[in-house]
Amino acid sequence: MPVFWLSLLIVAVAAVGFVLARGRALAAVDGDRRHLHSLPNYYGWNAALKVLTPAFALLFVWLIVQPIWMNTQIAGALPDTAVSEDSTLALVMSDVRRVADGLDLAVAQGIISETNAAAIEAGATDVRGVLAQAGVALGSDVDPTVLAAAQSYRSLSGVGDAAMTVAVLLLALAGMGWALRQTTAEFRARNVVEQGVRAMLLFAASIAILTTVGIVFSLIFNTVEFFRIYPASDFFGSLTWSPSFGGGSELGIWPLLWGTLYISLIALLVAVPIGLFAAIYLSEYAGSKVRAFAKPTLELLAGIPTIVYGLFALLTVGPLLLSAFGRDGLNWMQAGTAVMTAGLVMGIMLIPFVSSLSDDIINAVPQAMRDGSYGLGATQSETIRQVVIPAALPGIVGAILLAASRAIGETMIVVLGAGAAARLSLNPFEAMTTVTAKIVSQLTGDADFASPEALVAFALGMTLFIITLGLNVLALSIVRKYREQYE
Amino acid sequence: MYDAPLTRREAAVDDVKISARDVQVFYGDNHAIKDVDVDIQDKTVTAFIGPSGCGKSTFLRCLNRMNDTIDICRVEGRITIDGDDIYDKRVDPVQLRAKVGMVFQKPNPFPKSIYDNVAYGPKIHGMAKNKAELDEIVERALRRGAIWDEVKDRLHAPGTGLSGGQQQRLCIARAVATEPEVLLMDEPCSALDPIATAQVEELIDELRQTYSVVIVTHSMQQAARVSQKTAFFHLGHLVEFGETGQIFTNPEDKRTESYITGRIG
CATH class of the missing domain: 1.10.3720.10 (MetI-like)
Known part of the structure; x- marks a missing residue:
């Protein structure tokens, strides 16, 4: 499932959690909000936060880790001959990704079918032509090993995406369940929400600081690189x-x-x-x-x-x-x-x-x-x-x-x-x-x-x-x- | 001064230093001071008392034309010092303020050294021919301000580093340094603790030997302790003016009596 739709789904779960938790809190005191520790909306926000935070955190981490993991898997499976003398593993891998993305596009535009995309062989079909039709221009004909790698890349990423969708949604539902279990008249929802707000503010502040640190580090690394090839005394x-x-x-x-x-x-x-x-x-x-x-x-x-x-x-x-x-x-x-x-x-x-x-x-x-x-x-x-x-x-x-x-x-x-x-x-x-x-x-x-x-x-x-x-x-x-x- | 019974205390001299006739002050449309007539004597401490907003500080600020610095303020009537109208066109308010010194509610030393704080006025008015003379003026002023002994070893330390009471005495010394004839004090002790207040009050009593002192105060005890004459202001009117002993023991006006006994204010 695309990340955008998945995100919307998480937000929808959070909204449902909000309404359910609010209703449950009110039901726990027979509709008399004076017996609640916090205002009803706080119980709702507590549920929404418990859905959103872990789900989006997992989504974020998954999106970073999955490509790295897939790269190592595919690169390990590539035969040594695929990496010729005048190129590097990184170049071949980017070729693989381009072909895989091209196949995705071709399937999406209906130029070839899903089964075809998984089955075509470089010798039998003009893969370059097919991809060019889909708008992906390649510099040379597709190497059979690269095509094979691209195909396994596609199937792996399909499996990964499905797993991500399931895991993230499960986590969101679990968060909602947890929040609903917590929702009783005595539960201090406003304090918990307060903590959540604090964490959010801290997160925003740390992004600004981390960006600065990132800029400084990129400057430092490149400066060090420069002084390695050009003497500082001359500079x-x-x-x-x-x-x-x-x-x-x-x-x-x-x-x-x-x-x-x-x-x-x-x-x-x-x-x-x-x-x-x-x-x-x-x-x-x-x-x-x-x-x-x-x-x-x-x-x-x-x-x-x-x-x-x-x-x-x-x-x-x-x-x-x-x-x-x-x-x-x-x-x-x-x-x-x-x-x-x-x-x-x-x-x-x-x-x-x-x-x-x-x-x-x-x-x-x-x-x-x-x-x-x-x-x-x-x-x-x-x-x-x-x-x-x-x-x-x-x-x-x-x-x-x-x-x-x-x-x-x-x-x-x-x-x-x-x-x-x-x-x-x-x-x-x-x-x-x-x-x-x-x-x-x-x-x-x-x-x-x-x-x-x-x-x-x-x-x-x-x-x-x-x-x-x-x-x-x-x-x-x-x-x-x-x-x-x-x- | 503290042990003499209030009724027997008398003003030392009778010559009038400042005379105000029919003074009106307006802040925009607000009529802040109404028909004030008062004669302030030389070598006397005159206290202005009254509830907040009664116009006593406003009237005080008329006496050295400090109200000129406020755009919307308008003064009418006649105020003379030694017979000269201070609101005459020929009078330079800047020169006037050198002659009529002022001490403010909150100690406001400049962010300069103690020495430079005191030397500020004399330097501006060119009172010293050389450094030695200036040194002398500064020392004399600090002695008159009863703070010399505390600061003589650190004249070049910042004035803002002194304690509140010391700062206020420094401000008095600073005002005295330009050798004014009248010293106006706008609640000089309201930001000070009791000990610093006692020191400043003692100093005011000494300053009476040389200057005509006008002090605005919220503390009736203070007015009774330091002044010979007291003026009671209420809602912009000068209600009663007379010997301090008279005002505090046997006021003529009902409103004065109510204020002194704590019923209004």
């Missing part, structure tokens, strides 16, 4: 970045890291003063009407996709800078794509980050601080400079660090605004590139995935991850320290 020591997919490339991280930091620095030089002043104006000077209009407008900037900023850099800011600093002007700039272009636009992108966070933080400074300062005869700007900002400073630093890690991770603006040349230069009007932009260019295209030129992307990603993680941890710890001060 961290070389000042040249010149990948060539023919081999013999130099993959020094410094030009990229320098580009990243340079562009981020310019972005922060733009974003921090403007964002901070905007935040001070909004929180200290602006009237409630101005604030109600200006704050959401400013935050709208944060909602613009970065690719749009990239276009803005490419089409507006770049040419504008070129007309001032290019050949017609100061002649410092060769083309519209430059560190300055990307930095300015990225700075604009970061303004709402800095201003919105800083605004919240400045607002959190207690009014008592301001009153104390006014009471001593300080003006508003003296109060802001000498009391409010120092009090809010840790939080503002946190906001700036968050903006910085955002700047370091930015890709699209750099791709469109800064150019693609990896170089170490101090001139902000030259094209440079960043770590993120190079990760994209190393992984897109037809590169061999096992080559250092492709794998270097993971080492770059890992470096970036560590830098931004460090910044975020620093920012969070500063912000947290700040919070303790007033609560």
Whole structure:
């Protein structure tokens, strides 16, 4: 039975369990719910949970384990000759699966009958033709051993699926029976449901955490793989970045890291003063009407996709800078794509980050601080400079660090605004590139995935991850320290 | 001060420091203070008492124009300090507040060092020519705030690290440092424990030598202990104003008597 229908069936069993358990609970006290320990619905939910949780858990595990088990069974049965010199067991097995899936499709479309599919032989029938009719294109004629393996694969998976359906449904019914047996007037159903809710929340939280761990591990494994074929001393020591997919490339991280930091620095030089002043104006000077209009407008900037900023850099800011600093002007700039272009636009992108966070933080400074300062005869700007900002400073630093890690991770603006040349230069009007932009260019295209030129992307990603993680941890710890001060 | 019978306690001097005539305060449409006339004497502690929401804190905040920082607040009438109208257009409220210091309900030291907390006002108003003078001003203020001995070895520790009572005395020292002529205190002891309260009350009595002190308090015992004059506010009106002894032993108005005996409030 397909997994979708099986799932629906489990849900149906759960619904039946809900109704039965609720009714049984009410019947146990002759319909007077005041004698029940919990509200009737809790008994229903208890039954539903006891059906759903074990059944879906078993289904999940089964779906993972069955293909693995079948692979080992079929692979063990394959004759050694099936694995020829220029292929591997994994390739042959994927062929087997493709043929098996193709046969499934062919049967489903009525091109051949079920008995035929199980009985056809490679010599007698044009299996390739049959499968092509079903929409499965194969590179070569089907090898008899592969066909045989595919056929046994199909029968095994048929048996497995049937067993899974029966086992899962039995478990669901058993869960329902168990819940119904439990349902008495004294049974503490609400406490049990409470536990179930807690487990559900924990499950959701752990998925987020486990995913993060998974990402980190995939980065780590590929980075280790990269350093196995490319020396770490060259990666961290070389000042040249010149990948060539023919081999013999130099993959020094410094030009990229320098580009990243340079562009981020310019972005922060733009974003921090403007964002901070905007935040001070909004929180200290602006009237409630101005604030109600200006704050959401400013935050709208944060909602613009970065690719749009990239276009803005490419089409507006770049040419504008070129007309001032290019050949017609100061002649410092060769083309519209430059560190300055990307930095300015990225700075604009970061303004709402800095201003919105800083605004919240400045607002959190207690009014008592301001009153104390006014009471001593300080003006508003003296109060802001000498009391409010120092009090809010840790939080503002946190906001700036968050903006910085955002700047370091930015890709699209750099791709469109800064150019693609990896170089170490101090001139902000030259094209440079960043770590993120190079990760994209190393992984897109037809590169061999096992080559250092492709794998270097993971080492770059890992470096970036560590830098931004460090910044975020620093920012969070500063912000947290700040919070303790007033609560 | 604690042992003199209430009735025999008298104000030291008779010159009027602050004079309010026909003062009205509005918060938007809400008429918070109605027709208040009062004369506050120099070198005297004047207590404002009354039930919550009676307008005593609002009136106190009129005396240094702190209400200016609230947009919807409007003050009418005439308030003079030494004969000068403080709501005159030519008066800079910022300068006024340096002259009329204020201590708040909750101790609110700035998140700076103890030294910088006290030096804040003098620095803003350019009261010291050099570091040595500033040091002197800070020490004098901390001594006046009766906290010097406790903090002299850790002047550069953060002011927020002190205990509640110490913080409040630091705030008093901070207010005193700008050498005001009047000191306004808005329930200065309501966040303090009894021991810290006693210390602050003792300090208020000493400050009376130099300043005109106006204190808002919820505690009638406190008003009776520290003040020479008492004003009783009720629903925005100044109901009764007179010698503290008179108010507490022989009030003229029925409402005052009810409040003091605990029947309203």
